Amino acid sequence: MNNPIKNWWPSPAKLNLFLHINGRYKNGYHQLQSLFQILDYGDELAFDVNASGKITLADPISGVVDEDNLIIKAALLLKQSLPATQSNGLGCTIHLRKRLPMGGGIGGGSSNAATTLLVLNKLWGCHLSAEKLAALGLTLGADVPIFIQGKTAFAEGVGEKLQPVSLPTKTYLILFPDSHVSTAEIFSLAELPRNTAKIDFSDYSFANTHNDCQQLVCDRYPNVAKALHWLLEYAPSRMTGTGACVFAIFEHHQEALDVQALLPKGTTSFVANGVNTSLLHSQIQAQIY
Ligand SMILES: C[C@@](CO)(OP(=O)(O)O)[C@H](O)COP(=O)(O)OP(=O)(O)OC[C@H]1O[C@@H](n2ccc(N)nc2=O)[C@H](O)[C@@H]1O
Numbered sequence: 001m002n003n004p005i006k007n008w009w010p011s012p013a014k015l016n017l018f019l020h021i022n023g024r025y026k027n028g029y030h031q032l033q034s035l036f037q038i039l040d041y042g043d044e045l046a047f048d049v050n051a052s053g054k055i056t057l058a059d060p061i062s063g064v065v066d067e068d069n070l071i072i073k074a075a076l077l078l079k080q081s082l083p084a085t086q087s088n089g090l091g092c093t094i095h096l097r098k099r100l101p102m103g104g105g106i107g108g109g110s111s112n113a114a115t116t117l118l119v120l121n122k123l124w125g126c127h128l129s130a131e132k133l134a135a136l137g138l139t140l141g142a143d144v145p146i147f148i149q150g151k152t153a154f155a156e157g158v159g160e161k162l163q164p165v166s167l168p169t170k171t172y173l174i175l176f177p178d179s180h181v182s183t184a185e186i187f188s189l190a191e192l193p194r195n196t197a198k199i200d201f202s203d204y205s206f207a208n209t210h211n212d213c214q215q216l217v218c219d220r221y222p223n224v225a226k227a228l229h230w231l232l233e234y235a236p237s238r239m240t241g242t243g244a245c246v247f248a249i250f251e252h253h254q255e256a257l258d259v260q261a262l263l264p265k266g267t268t269s270f271v272a273n274g275v276n277t278s279l280l281h282s283q284i285q286a287q288i289y
């Protein structure tokens with residue numbers, strides 16, 4: 001009989017505390033500066049490794065076929081990066097507790113991919129370096145490397161040049177305005193501002209930064225504008241990534257909970273603390289293989 005007690009691995013969310021677009025590369029991708037804040041809240045994954053050679057997702061996501069699921073893609077990519085003699089027979093059944101709204105700019109899919117790469121690298125005994133895993137992950141999405149590194153970080157390039165930073169602990173109230181914003185759509189808009197001057201991270205403050213995608217998303221998605229407007233009554237607030245989630249910053253956990261309690265009924269929200277190191281990385285460090 002299978003052991004029903006699973007080892008669940010965190011797959012945390014992130015916020016972009018700011019998002020500046022500084023230009024565009026020849027391949028169409030955008031040159032960014034951003035501050036990725038890792039949160040202590042997210043999805044969880046469990047991995048039952050076996051010798052079947054097959055990778056199965058026990059908890060499929062409605063609306064995402066398994067071949068497109070970043071969890072399956074990450075597991076296959078890891079297997080394919082190994083010599084055939086080593087990858088032969090490597091199999092796994094993957095369990096998922098999904099909590100993070102999808103397409104919300106809080107990185108759920110990218111984080112799921114990173115957790116899969118990091119944990120299977122251990123459980124399958126692949127011994128790939130974090131740099132190699134980040135390079136593999138980048139082929140799945142621009143946000144995967146931040147979750148491989150697992151540190152709150154100032155990001156440049158397409159989001160892959162990461163400088164870990166230590167931020168004071170704050171609590172965030174995050175709202176999901178029930179609109180799915182396509183990252184590719186927002187980046188394809190001609191009106192998107194693309195010429196924000198680069199900053200030195202030493203000059204960072206929340207007040208002197210912004211999100212270059214926010215106005216365009218608010219213009220197109222009234223739910224996002226409404227949620228942001230609501231939060232701004234209580235605390236400094238902004239959209240994360242290309243949306244749709246918006247967040248407000250609080251000094252104390254209880255203040256965030258008090259404001260959450262005032263939300264109109266039916267609003268999807270969660271309260272989380274910022275962390276400088278991902279809980280996944282603390283758990284991996286504590287594990288014996
Ligand atoms: C801009 C951010 C900030 O965190 O937005 P969110 O997705 O979190 O909202 C991310 O870096 C997004 O990362 P991710 O969602 O992994 O993006 P990808 O799958 O790599 O790219 C989706 C599409 O966005 C565009 N794209 C993405 C990143 C970038 N630096 N420039 C771009 O132009 C490309 O058109 C690409 O086809």
Ligand SMILES: Nc1ncnc2c1ncn2[C@@H]1O[C@H](COP(=O)(O)OP(=O)(O)O)[C@@H](O)[C@H]1O
Nearest residue numbers: 069070071102103104105106107108109110112
């Ligand atoms: N395991 C996964 N979790 C979430 N989304 C996934 C996953 N696999 C594929 N996707 C696809 O990736 C898209 C972006 O997901 P996500 O990373 O949650 O949003 P964002 O990039 O806006 O933070 C989803 O809309 C979904 O179609």
